[in-house]
Amino acid sequence: MSVVFVAASQLPTPFGVFTMHGFLDEASGKEHVALTLGDVASGEPVLGRLHSECLTGDALFSLRCDCGFQLEAALRAIAEAGSGVLLYLRQEGRGIGLLNKIRAYELQDAGADTVEANERLGFGADQRDYAMCQPMLEHLGICAVKLMTNNPRKVKALESYGLKVAERVPLQTGLNKHNRKYLATKAGKLGHMLGNLHQAESES
Numbered sequence: 001m002s003v004v005f006v007a008a009s010q011l012p013t014p015f016g017v018f019t020m021h022g023f024l025d026e027a028s029g030k031e032h033v034a035l036t037l038g039d040v041a042s043g044e045p046v047l048g049r050l051h052s053e054c055l056t057g058d059a060l061f062s063l064r065c066d067c068g069f070q071l072e073a074a075l076r077a078i079a080e081a082g083s084g085v086l087l088y089l090r091q092e093g094r095g096i097g098l099l100n101k102i103r104a105y106e107l108q109d110a111g112a113d114t115v116e117a118n119e120r121l122g123f124g125a126d127q128r129d130y131a132m133c134q135p136m137l138e139h140l141g142i143c144a145v146k147l148m149t150n151n152p153r154k155v156k157a158l159e160s161y162g163l164k165v166a167e168r169v170p171l172q173t174g175l176n177k178h179n180r181k182y183l184a185t186k187a188g189k190l191g192h193m194l195g196n197l198h199q200a201e202s203e204s
């Protein structure tokens with residue numbers, strides 16, 4: 001896989017001033033981003049998140065999923081820790097793309113769950129691969145992470161690329177009445193570890 005670093009700049013956010021590193025995956029043409037804060041290349045495990053693109057949740061305030069809430073919580077946690085990394089991966093809709101995700105939402109509006117909807121459209125339940133993470137993290141000098149995720153596939157994927165996941169840090173936030181079924185399906189069919197899901201349902 002050829003993932004090349006292109007440029008880096010500052011990215012001030014409400015949580016802190018991150019450094020934004022831009023990468024091009026030459027095979028797919030996808031443009032990925034890493035946000036870092038503090039010293040991430042010390043060799044010690046850094047707080048990290050692999051965040052898959054969700055235009056609807058990350059930018060359009062959608063309550064159908066938990067993505068936007070997780071993005072904010074992860075950046076906040078990194079800022080509080082004083083160092084860490086968030087890889088923003090352009091694998092929208094668990095890899096099926098935005099327009100197909102809207103097709104899948106249409107099927108979900110008619111009663112399908114998130115997995116059934118993908119399958120009815122001829123896709124796998126989760127088509128993501130995380131191969132781009134290895135060269136991105138290597139460029140940043142990161143070999144070990146404390147990974148903020150509820151998704152065991154992300155842990156396995158990083159380990160399969162020779163990266164060390166020193167710890168899994170649960171990232172449960174943003175439960176509301178619109179995403180309750182979606183999150184239950186993630187736990188039931190996709191293996192997400194969402195044991196304390198019902199602790200903090202927010203009104204929407």
Ligand SMILES: Nc1nc2c(ncn2[C@@H]2O[C@H](COP(=O)(O)OP(=O)(O)OP(=O)(O)O)[C@@H](O)[C@H]2O)c(=O)[nH]1
Nearest residue numbers: 051052053054065091092093094104114149150151
């Ligand atoms: N196909 C499809 N994709 C969805 C749906 N809801 C959210 N997504 C996508 O699912 C992905 C969620 O990614 P992440 O935030 O990395 O979350 P995750 O794999 O659930 O694991 P965590 O690390 O625990 O958050 C994003 O790419 C979203 O666009 C849906 O109903 N159908």
Ligand SMILES: [Zn+2]
Nearest residue numbers: 054057065067
């Ligand atoms: Zn989402």
